[in-house]
Amino acid sequence: MQRIGVFVCHCGSNIAATVDVEKVVEIIRQEPGVVHAEDYQYMCSEVGQAKIADAIHEKGLTGIVVCSCSPRMHETTFRKAAERAGLNPYMVEIANIREHCSWIHKDVEEATKKAVILARAAIAKVNLNAPLKPGESRVTKRALIIGGGIAGIQTALDIADAGYEVDIVEKTPSIGGRMSQLDKTFPTLDCSACILTPKMVEASAHEKITIYTYSEVEKVTGFVGDFTVDIRKKARSVDMDKCTGCGVCQEKCPSKKAPSEFNRGLSNRSAIYTPFAQAIPNVPVIDREHCLKFQKGKCGVCAKVCQAGAIDYEQKDEIVTEKYGAIVVATGFDVIKLDNYDEYAYSQSKDVITSLELERIMNAAGPTKGHLERLSDGKAPREMVFIQCVGSRCADDRGKSYCSKICCMYTAKHAMLIRDKYPDVNVTVFYIDVRTPGKNFDEFYRRAVEDFGVNYIKGQVGKVAPQPNGRLLVQASDLLDNRQIKMEADMVVLAAAIEPNPDVRKIATMLTASIDTNNFLTEAHAKLRPVESPTAGVFLSGVCQGPKDIPETVAQAGAAAVKAIGLLAKDKLLTNPCTAHSDELLCNGCSTCANVCPYGAITYEVRQVNDHGIREDRRLAVVNEALCQGCGACTVACPSGAMDLKGFSNRQILAEVDAICQ
Amino acid sequence: MITGKKQAELIKEISGVNPLKCMKCGKCSATCPSYNEMDIKPHQFVSYVLNEDIEALMQSESLWKCLSCFACVERCPRDVKPGKLIDAARQLLIRQRGQEYLSPDEVPELLDPEIPQQLLVSAFRRYRR
Incomplete structure (x- = not known):
């Protein structure tokens, strides 16, 4: 029997307002094996942790139960506190009486009852806990960046500057990403290419950076510190070493x-x-x-x-296999398809364009050499209409539920640039809300209105209809004047929503990184770990995590780099000791566990077994502890009950269930 | 006499619309072909229901100017569907007036395959005998 100490946290009023913590202590004190029980306002504070340490010393505790918030929050905190006091950290269990109890219930009596039950379950588990010791795994000092846009380039540069090898894998034939398509950037209006191309050159010239363009990640195995990745280099049909780029x-x-x-x-x-x-x-x-x-x-x-003889029609796709310690996802975004927005006539008229298309039209290297003209007849427009929130902030299934965040600013930029270069062009922006949080952002938008005479009208556009005279009829609301506007425009620009690059689903699956309903990659913690995926060793950079502009992307790219560097700087990682193992006397070598293992951690070997005096050769499951992530799938699948998980044994789980059902 | 609150609840129930989802973008009013005929504009339907001012809504010209074309329903980005609200207000009014529907026997001779079903339903409500 363990000597168990139970510590009940008030979490300020988070728990104490709904759970009678004193009563929980009083009841739990009577449980067999419990030799110490107390409550405190903030168990995670220094004073709270000291209470745990004192009790370990004074009462000779061998097991700890902390009734507090989710183990995702403070399990590590309390395990470290116990370890400092000389107890094996895996002898600490958390009873989650906040997320699982006080936050979701209103009735104090019921919630208190439930808190007691949850505490009992944790006590039952601790009674069967055994000290565990984490193993060690090595760290490959090389990082992989998936995506060669500004996010990927910045992360690569920051990691490489810290002295580690970095590979960038980019799907298209060149790095640069969306930013390379932009003409000017807000709020300073500097030329996008002028600030991006030096970074592209720096990345390609960096001795620590290898760039695989026209390549895709094909397969990822392994785990944090030791990923093995197959990269498919698509056949370029041009020899990279021979080509001189003469054009x-x-x-x-x-x-x-x-x-x-x-x-x-x-x-x-x-x-x-x-x-x-x-x-x-x-x-x-x-x-x-x-x-x-x-x-x-x-x-x-x-x-x-070709003077260099670089053309090679016979070239084939090539698979490169490389090992990495850290992987950064920087897959970026695309503009949504507008097939479902017939009311804006995008597919009917060449003069209805997206903002990204306008970006190309405004660019000196673009399809019109930077001249603002209608794509239908090449004429200069006199009247331009911008429509905001096309497919953003939608509750229907045509668009996206989120705000795309960048559109208010780039539309102000476009409007301003057009009024500046073509003062005789009238520019009207139909908006729902103008959202310009950011340094010098609102000032930028106000400049568009006050200094450049851009006409902002609050109200969405209902329809755009091509007219026989070649112009576009725009029918819109003016909500502040409470009137319906019908006006003719020469060009209509749609601020179409942005969405994560569709390939991200495939990549997230390969990395076992989670994504949300909008296909944005999920952070380990929305506020406190915003650049890490919940999957250890996978980091997030740029719009793959959520809509953001260039300055934010660059800042996040740097943050992701720091997290990756923090990992690569270590020589060894402690591995989770909660791994599966099989009982050789029960295992019948059926392969069920190997089939369900998502990490490929289970193999089979034939070994001699002494089964109650009978010696025979048997086919047995063997778990590679370095690969096992302790998910427990095998323990559930095993038909003979041979598989068990350290720290979460079948006996422990059943003891918890028994305690709850008492 | 039922209260405005009760009426508002009825309208929400009949229409199946949650007016709180509205983000006040005005796309409904931008889209409406009868806008200029209406005293209360489509985007205002939502606030009349939220303010429980249903009497005013039922007295309004808009009730009978709405074509039930449902363009606002189709294009509303927030799934608020003002056309359904006005439709519900119309139903509420008709119910209050009592039995004023067409009799089922009269329907077949009025049927015209060219007319959209929604318009037909709307016309039945409006041009009762």
Whole structure:
């Protein structure tokens, strides 16, 4: 029998307002095995922890139960306190009487009863606890960054500057991401390329950074500190070492009808291409779907004109396998598809565009060489309308429930830039709310109104209808004047919602990292651990975690880098000792456990077993403790009850159930 | 005489609409083809229900100017559907007036396959005999 001490926390009024903590102490004191019980206002405070340590010394406690908040919150705190007082940390159990009790109940009497029951269950478990010792695993001092946009580049640079090897895996032929598509950036209006390309160059020139472009993560195994990742380098059809980036192949390529991804389909590119002039690496790829050589078997012009002999039609996809200690997800975002928004005539009129398309139109390297013009007839617009919140803040299934956060600011930027460059163009912005929290952000928006004469009208647009005269009829609300507006515009710009890159689902599955209903990656703690995934060793950088602008992305990228560096700086990691093990006398080698193990931690070996004097060779399950994450799937699946989990044994779980059902 | 509060509850029940979901974007009023005919505008329906001022809503011209085209229902980003609120107010009024529906025997001769069903239902309510 253990000598158990029970410590009941008030958590200020969080617990004490709903649970009669004194009564819990009084009742629990009578439980067999309990030699000490007390309550305190904040058990996690220094004084509270000292109470635990004192009781361990004075009463010779061998087991501790803390009735407090969720173990996710303070299990580690109390285990460390017990360890400092000389007790094995795994002899501490938490009874969660906050999240599981006081926060969800109103009736004090009922809640107090439940708190007692939860405490009893924890006592029953502690009675069967055994001291556990964590093992050690090594840390591979190399980080993988998935995504080569500004988030990935910044994280890579910060980790590499700390002296660790970093690999960036980027799906498209060049790093740079969304930011490379932008013209100017708010709130300072500096040119996006001017601030991004130096970082791209720095990343590619950094001796610690390896960039895999036109590549995708194919498979991830292992665990924190020791991930093994397969990277598929898609066939570029161009030899990276030989190519000089002269660009002649792109000039001479006869197939020039492929829609340019970089220009959002507003212009065409050749089949052999680099996405944009400042691409890194400056090595083109052959888009085999549009290449005449691959489609029709004839052509080969690029190979003929290439002085360096870099074109290689025979090139195949290549799988690179590499080990990493930390993985940072920086997969970024895309703009939602507007197929469901017929009322805005996006698919009917070329002059209804998204803001990202306008960004390309405004850019000197874009489809119109930076001239603001209608894509239907090339005429200069006189009247422009911006529509905010297209697909953002929606409760229906057409859009997204969240605010995309960046649209208010980029629309103010677009409006301002247009009024500045083309003062004769009238600009009207239809908004629901203008949201500009951020340093110098509201001042920026006010400048658009006060200094540049942008007409902001509170009210959503109901419909956009193309007119026979080629213009667009915009029918909208003016809620402050309580009137309906009908006006003709030459161009309509939609602030379409942003969503996480669709590939993130696949990547999250590979990493066993959790995602929310909107496909944003979930943080380990929304407030206190915002750049870490709940999966150890996986970190989050940029919009894959939630909508954010460039300054926030860069700040978060740095934070993710620091967390990754903190991991890579360690030589060894303590492993969770709560791992599975199989009883050789009960195991019948059926493979059920290996089939359900998500970590591939179970293998089989044939071993001689002495079963009550009978010696025979048997096929037995063996758990690799370094791989086992203690999920317990095998213990439930095992038909013969041979599998058990240290710290959460079948006996312990049943004892808890018994205590609850008493 | 039932209270405004009770009426508001009835309207919410009949329409199945939660007016608290409204974010006051005004897309309903932006979309409405009868906007200029209406004294109470579609986006205001929501606040009349929230303020439990149902009498005013039932006395309003808008009740009979709404075409039941349901463009506002279709396009409302918040699933508030002001058209359903006005539809419910109309029903409430008709119920208060008593038996003023068409008799079922009269329906077949009025049927026209070209007319959208919703308009038909709406017309039945409005042009009672």
